[in-house]
Amino acid sequence: MPELAPAAGRLRRRIYDVVFLSDTPAGRAFDLLLIAAIVTSVAVVMLDSVASIHARHAEAFLIAEWTFTILFSVEYLVRLAVVQRPVRYARSFYGLVDLGSVLPTFVSFFVPGAQVLLVVRILRVLRIFRILKLATYLTEAETLGRALASSRRKILVFVVTVLTVVTVIGALMYAIESRLPDSGFTSIPVSVYWAVVTLTTVGYGDISPQTPLGQALALVLMIMGYGIIAVPTGIVTVELNRAAGATAALAGAAPGAVIRSCPTCGLATHDADARFCKRCAAPLPGQR
C-alpha cells in the first residue's frame, strides 16, 4: 500500500484516505464507484469490437472511451500527487496497470486499433479484493499463492519434462504424418502445437492424425496426458494440505485437537471431548 506523504496537508490526507484506503465510508464508496467504472469501460471496449454493435453505436462508444480515459487519467495524476513516493508507486504493479489503462487511447491516435489494449483495465478489478473484507480474502489468496510458490520447483521439473515430451513426440508425428497429401502436420512447430493440444486434452480437432501409426502415437500421448494431469494436481493438493497443516501446527495443535493444558502435567493438547488428562489423569479445566 503506497504511503501518504508525511507532511501532507488536510486536503491531501483526506484525498489519500478516499483514493487509497477502503475502510472509511468515503473510501469504500469511491472504490465501488471505481470498480463499476472499470467494468463498464471494459464492457464498452469489448462491445465496440463487435462489428454489428460498432456499426450502430460507434459515436457513443468513442465518447464513452474518451470519458473513461480522461477520468482514469485524472485519477492516476491524483494518486501520483498525494502519495509519498510517486516514483515507487508508478513502478509498482498497480501503478503500471493504472498507467496502462489510459495509454492505449492516446496511442490510438498514431496506431489505429490500439484501443484493444484497453482491456488491460480489467486488471484493475483485482482491487476488488481490497474492498470485500480485505484481510480474509488476502489470506486465502496468500494460502493459494504460498502453496503454488513452494511447489514451484516441482512444477518447473514437471513443465521442462512436458515440453521435452511434446517436442520429441511432435517431431515424430511430423516424420510420420507430413508426407500425406492433405495432412495438418505441415511443420515441426505445428506438430508440437498439436502435441500440446492433445496432451492437455483440449483437442481442437483442427489437426488430427490420419495414418494408423500416427493414431497409435496419438493414443499414447492422450493416455499419457490423462495420467500426468494427476501430477500438478497431486503437487498442489499436498502443498495446500501442508499449508493448512502448518497453520494448525503454528497454533500448536494436532488436527482436531483443542488447546487446553493439563494443570498438573502441562500436556497441551487434548481431544475436544477429554475430561481428564490422558497422561496423568488430572481433571482438565472446564469443557466448552
Place this chain on the structure above:
Amino acid sequence: MPELAPAAGRLRRRIYDVVFLSDTPAGRAFDLLLIAAIVTSVAVVMLDSVASIHARHAEAFLIAEWTFTILFSVEYLVRLAVVQRPVRYARSFYGLVDLGSVLPTFVSFFVPGAQVLLVVRILRVLRIFRILKLATYLTEAETLGRALASSRRKILVFVVTVLTVVTVIGALMYAIESRLPDSGFTSIPVSVYWAVVTLTTVGYGDISPQTPLGQALALVLMIMGYGIIAVPTGIVTVELNRAAGATAALAGAAPGAVIRSCPTCGLATHDADARFCKRCAAPLPGQR
C-alpha cells in the same frame, strides 16, 4: 420438511403422511409412483422435441403432457391444503419447483414453445434422496456441500483470477488474429469465449488460432489451464479431507486413534499413547 397443521383431522393427517413422508409403506409407494411419473413426463417433453418422433406421436404427447400437468397440479393443491403453513411451503425450493412443473403447460396457451420449460420438472427428481435411506444420503450431500461452502472464498479468488486471465488473453488474441481474412476471432467477446473454451480444455475447435504468434499464446493458455485445474481440485480435496476428519472427531475418534476400551466407562477409542481414560480417568489396560 413442511409441518402438518396441528389441529388436522384424521384424513388430512393420513394424506400428509402419504404425500410428505416416506417412512410408511403408503408414503414410500406414493413417492416411487411420483418419481416414475416425473421421469416419464420429462422423457415425454424431451422426445416431443425430436422432430421425427413429434411428427408421428404429436397427439399422444399432447394428451400425456396435459395428463401429467393436471396430476401434478392436483398434487400441488393437495400439498398446499394439508400443510400447516402454505405460504412458507409455496416459497420453499420444492414449493417453487412444484409450481414451475405445471405452469409452462398453461403458459404455452399464450406463448407457443413454452412447454420446453417443463424439463424443470427434473428438479423434482432430487426428492429421490428422500426415498432411498434419507439420512445417509443427506449426510453425504451435506458433507459435499459443506466442503464446497467452506472453500467458497478460495473458489471466488480463483474464479475472479481466471476471468481476468481469459479477458486479457482473449483481447490479445483478438488483436493478433482478427486481421486474418477468415479468422474466427471476430470480436473480443468471441475471443474471450474461445479463451474459456481453451482454458477449461473443452476445445470445440470451431475457432482456433492461425498465426504462429496466436498459436504460441494458445499454447501458454493450454498449459496454464492444464496446471490451474489443479487448484480447485486441491482446494476441494483438502476441504473434504478436513470434513472427513471433523466427522470422525464428532464420532469420538481422532484420526490415528486406537480402539482400546476403558474398563470403567467403556469409551472405545483412545490415543495410542494414553495411559488413563480421558473421560473417567480410570487407568487403561496395558498397551499392546
Place this chain on the structure above:
Amino acid sequence: MPELAPAAGRLRRRIYDVVFLSDTPAGRAFDLLLIAAIVTSVAVVMLDSVASIHARHAEAFLIAEWTFTILFSVEYLVRLAVVQRPVRYARSFYGLVDLGSVLPTFVSFFVPGAQVLLVVRILRVLRIFRILKLATYLTEAETLGRALASSRRKILVFVVTVLTVVTVIGALMYAIESRLPDSGFTSIPVSVYWAVVTLTTVGYGDISPQTPLGQALALVLMIMGYGIIAVPTGIVTVELNRAAGATAALAGAAPGAVIRSCPTCGLATHDADARFCKRCAAPLPGQR
C-alpha cells in the same frame, strides 16, 4: 477360484492345476499361452474389421477365427469338466466371459456381423493379474475397488446432481438456439448430449452455440465443469488416503512410525531414528 472336485482322479487333478492355477510351471506356461492366444484372436477380430485388410486376408482371418473359437470352446468344456461345481463356474463372471468368447462365432451363422462381439474376449485378459504376482496386484485392485465402493454414495449424489444440471441446461440451450436456421441443437436429447460433451470438457465441436446468449450459457457450463471435476477427484483421493491410513492403523502404527516396543514401558511405536524410549528413556532394541 473354482474348486476341484474332491474325488478327482490324477489326470483330472493334473488338468485342474494347469488350467485353473498359475503357481506351477505348467500352469504358468498355460496361462501365458492363453493370454497370447486371447490377444492374437482379438487382434484378428479388430484387423478383420478394417476394409482394406479384410479384402486381402478374408480367408486367413476366417480360418484363424474358427481355430481360436474351437480352441476356446474345448478349453471351456475342459474347465466345465474338471471343476467341482460346473453350474457355479458357468454362472461366475469368468465363466460367462469364457462362454461369451465363443458364442458370437456360432451366432454369426444366423446373424452376419455378430463376430464383432468377439472382442468381448478381451475381458479374458483380466486373468493376467492372476499370472503376474497374483496377491500383490489383487491387493492393489482391491484397494482401488474398496476406495471406489466406500465413496459410491457420494458418487451417486454427484452423478444425480450432474444429470439434473445437464438436463436443465440442455433444455435451456434448446429453447435458446433451436430457432436458428442451421443450429445443431435440433432436439432436447441432442442438447443434453451437447451439455454432457461440454461439462465433461470433451468438446467435440460437432455442435456449438451460435447466439451470444447460448455462448454465455456455454461459458457458465464450462467453468462449472472445470470446477466440479474437482469433486470426484477429491472424493477418491480422500477415500484412497483413508484406505492407506486404515492399512497403517491396522498394523498399529502412526504413518512413518516403526513398530518397535519399548522393553521397559511397552510403548509400541517409535520413530525410525529413535534409540531411547520417548516416554521412559529406556534404551530401545537394536536399530535397523
Place this chain on the structure above:
Amino acid sequence: MPELAPAAGRLRRRIYDVVFLSDTPAGRAFDLLLIAAIVTSVAVVMLDSVASIHARHAEAFLIAEWTFTILFSVEYLVRLAVVQRPVRYARSFYGLVDLGSVLPTFVSFFVPGAQVLLVVRILRVLRIFRILKLATYLTEAETLGRALASSRRKILVFVVTVLTVVTVIGALMYAIESRLPDSGFTSIPVSVYWAVVTLTTVGYGDISPQTPLGQALALVLMIMGYGIIAVPTGIVTVELNRAAGATAALAGAAPGAVIRSCPTCGLATHDADARFCKRCAAPLPGQR
C-alpha cells in the same frame, strides 16, 4: 555420473572437470554454452521444417546443422576419451542420447529426411537440472519419480482396465454406428481410437456418433472418463503425500512434531508428547 579414469593426466582431469561436472566456474560456463547450443540447434531443426522459412534460409540451416553436428560429435568423442569406463558411458541414457544427437545428420546422406530425428537432441536439455542447483532439483525429481514408481502397480491395474474398457466400447460403437453411410466408425481400431479420444476428454470431433444409441453410449463413456480421471489423480496425490511424509521423517521430523531441542545432544524435533530425548535419553525441557 561417469567416473574419471584414476591414472588420468592433468589435462584429462581438467577436461573431465569441465565436461562432466558443473560445480566449477569453467564447468558451469561449459554447461550453459552447451544448453544454448542444444536449444539453438533444435530451433534450427524445427524452423527448417517450416516450408516458407526453409525456402529462404535452406543453405544457412544446412551449414548450421553440420556445424552443430560436428561440434556435438567432437564433444561426444572427448567425453568417451576422458571417462574411465567408455563402454559404460556409451551405454548409459545420456551416452545414447549424445550419440543419437549426431547420428541422424550422417544417416540423412542415405535416408533423406532423417534430420527430423535431430530433435532427439532436446533430451540433452534434461542436463539443465544438473546446472541449476543440482541437489535440490534432483530431490524434487526423485520425489516425483518415487511417487510415480511406488504407485506403478496401481497405475498398471488402472491402465489395463482402461484399455479393456475402450476395446469393448470401441467394438460396440463399431457394431452400432458402422452401417451409417458417412459414419466415421469405419473399423474397430478406429472406433477404439475414438473411445480413447473421448474417455480422455480430448474430443477432437473428427469422428462423432450419429445414432441416438451411439450418442447414449458416448455419454456413458464421457461420464465414466470424467469420473475415472479421479483415480490416477488420487493415487499420485496419496503417494506424493506419503513421500512428503517420508522426506520429513528422513529429516528427523515426524509430521506434527514440535521443534523442541534436546539440551544434551541438540536434536531439534521431538513428538509433542515426548518427555525424554529419543536419541540420547536426556530429559527434555518442560512442555509449553
